[in-house]
Amino acid sequence: MTTQTLPEAQAASATISPAVDVRLLGVRKAYGDVVAVDGVDLEIEAGEFFTLLGPSGSGKTTTLRLIAGFERPDSGRIELSGVDVTGRAPYERDVNTVFQDYALFPHMTVADNVAYGLRVKGVPRAERRRRVEQILQVARLPNVADRKPIQLSGGQRQRIALARALVNAPKVLLLDEPLGALDLKLRQEMQIELKRIQREVSEVGITFVYVTHDQEEALTMSDRLAVFNEGRIEQLGTPAEVYEHPATEFVAGFVGISNVLERDGRRFTVRPEKVQMHFGANDGGEPGRIRDVVYVGMFTRYVVELDSGGELTVVRQNLETSSADALESRGRRVRLEWRPEHTFDMERPGGHE
């Protein structure tokens, strides 16, 4: 199935491909006084689903644009499959991009949009047609080939943008917040779709580099992720590593809920679902008072003010609690307990937090 889909790329990957597909070395980019990317080192392995996660203005999109070639770094080096491409134009790099606003050509049909990359590279017409049909099958949109982009829904446009990039069988696929414009339900559907598509093309070795500010999206989809803050990478690792062992206070706050306490000169974090909350006065743990209650349907978030200083957010599933019960508990005295192995030491806040 997959081998039929993208035969050219498979042929290409049959030659020995280096394990590292994308390498950034000390890459820096400033716009006037604003440093967008401040010395980023990064190695993304072949076939990986790698996410650049961070708030807006953290440098993740600029990093993606540097890899695509839309921006030139002020200093540093960018390698694709071991080849220095720092000075190369976008059309001289074996990467393709899925844009946040899709950037579909409004005057072309869907088929012409998808065929564009093949056309400018001089692939014969019949071959072009065949590959466009195949990729539209993979994107599960075989019946819209003759329509114009404006006649499609947001979700369909998203798939076309993806197909238009994938049809070229690039070594690396760059995705710039591709699901940002979709509503929640569609977004969750597309998250699963994207993973399916990556699996389907993974035998031919397409590396996905994905930019998002949505931590949940990053945790669900990535093999590894890099958390960006103010132009630097704060932490790099698998979703579980980053979520369970946040290295800095920023990461703890941005990926999940910031639950940082200071006890006996030790700063540490504990995830909200790892904290147990007891209403009885005689149970163990630290005493405190519920300051705020947020009912979220499946679960309820409690913000607890601790007597010995600091605040913790606690998440409880609403097994037998109704929204009324939950909201009533505001102001009640509770005791919080957690296991030492669920706490993780924080680095001292660095210069950039």
Place this chain on the structure above:
Amino acid sequence: METRAARISLSIWTLAVVLFLWLPLVLICVYAFNSSNIQSWPIAGFTTKWFSSAWHDQDARDALVLSLKAAGLATVVAIALGTAAAAAVSRFRFFGRDAITFLLVLPIALPGVVTGIALNSFFGNNPVHHFNPGLLTIVIGHATFCIVIVYNNVVARLRRTQTSLTEASMDLGADGWQTFRFVTLPVVSTALVAGALLAFALSFDEVIVTTFTAGAQNTLPIWILGNLRLGQQLPQVNVVVFFVIVMTVIPVAIAARLTRDTGILRRR
């Protein structure tokens, strides 16, 4: 009730303005069919004989040919230069960009008589080349304001176009020329055509700049003016005026349709 009264009075007012603008034009078109050669209202009778006599007037024909040539060439020059300028201004950030934008648009605000005198003096007396008045000088004169028309239309379209389109094209492997050919040009094409039609219409009925650049030659508007001044062939003049109105209204109407969504329709 108030809103209804307001709506009615507003309609009447609008109608009055439209009549104010169009009544003289309609009247002269009606006179073109007047069977008497003396203009008086109501017209004496209906005829189309002035059309054939105007058509067979050699001077009028020469003027028409010159006008069409001048407007056509000025439009071609405007398309080439106006599009290039629009692409440069909207694509690149460079030193003096705002100044260049200003310099490009300014000629349309300058009084025609100033442009005319300046060009006349330049053509006759500059250190590089002496231009004899003729088609070339008319085309150059008209191009000074035609370029702005095309530029304005194209730049407005480019401003509304996603910048990611050109990036997407390059990303998919197209170099600068392919991107221009396959993406930029098709995206601006309707704005370009609209600009060209407007430029053609403006050039076709231009009088002031032409007066200073045409020398002894007559374009159609100059021919009209000359005959009016001498009181000659007034029925034929009416026919030619009718023709000029049609030649102006049609391209402007098409241009307005093409740029409906951008709403860029500027006249001097």
